[in-house]
Amino acid sequence: MENLRPGGPNILITGTPGTGKSTLGQELAQRSGLRYVNVGDLAKQEQFYDGYDEQYQCPVLDEDQVLDELEDQMSSGGNIVDYHGCDFFPERWFDIVFVMRTDNTILYNRLEHRGYSGKKLEDNVSCEIFQTILEEARGAYKLEIVHELPSNTPEDMEENLDRIILWIEQWKASH
Numbered sequence: 562m563e564n565l566r567p568g569g570p571n572i573l574i575t576g577t578p579g580t581g582k583s584t585l586g587q588e589l590a591q592r593s594g595l596r597y598v599n600v601g602d603l604a605k606q607e608q609f610y611d612g613y614d615e616q617y618q619c620p621v622l623d624e625d626q627v628l629d630e631l632e633d634q635m636s637s638g639g640n641i642v643d644y645h646g647c648d649f650f651p652e653r654w655f656d657i658v659f660v661m662r663t664d665n666t667i668l669y670n671r672l673e674h675r676g677y678s679g680k681k682l683e684d685n686v687s688c689e690i691f692q693t694i695l696e697e698a699r700g701a702y703k704l705e706i707v708h709e710l711p712s713n714t715p716e717d718m719e720e721n722l723d724r725i726i727l728w729i730e731q732w733k734a735s736h
């Protein structure tokens with residue numbers, strides 16, 4: 562296959578908040594040399610917001626501004642994108658999509674520790690129980706590129722890192 566991404570593959574790491582996307586994404590970037598892109602942080606830094614969600618007490622992401630900002634670097638390749646949503650990105654951006662999965666009680670404890678409470682805590686745990694992000698990913702990308710990753714323990718993290726590093730090496734060898 563012709564290599565359309567000189568910088569390497571583009572990897573999407575998605576999942577419910579608290580499932581370990583940024584921990585995995587940052588470590589993966591260090592080990593692989595690919596660039597880590599945290600969409601939430603980018604939006605905050607650049608103020609890519611469009612209004613305010615009173616119910617969830619958080620700003621609303623301006624998706625178009627995010628897409629415009631990232632288009633060039635996504636075309637070059639070599640990005641690890643971290644976001645708790647996935648269906649507003651162009652399908653063509655990603656070579657592989659990982660959906661992090663965490664058991665309910667573990668996720669509950671992580672989010673409580675993060676300071677979430679009440680509706681925000683319950684809604685995020687429900688999001689995981691109903692596998693909302695997994696369904697979103699399956700609806701937005703080819704099924705064969707969408708993979709669930711268990712993310713409960715440090716051992717899971719190590720296994721996930723090894724698996725993705727191997728996949729990156731194979732991708733590079735075949736492109």
Ligand SMILES: Nc1ncnc2c1ncn2[C@@H]1O[C@H](COP(=O)(O)OP(=O)(O)O)[C@@H](O)[C@H]1O
Binds near residue numbers: 577580583671716718
């Ligand atoms: N596989 C794992 N095993 C144990 N703890 C983890 C694992 N992945 C993440 N964590 C912990 O869970 C919390 C949330 O992780 P984080 O990477 O911030 O999630 P996200 O980016 O998906 O919101 C952090 O305290 C992190 O250290």
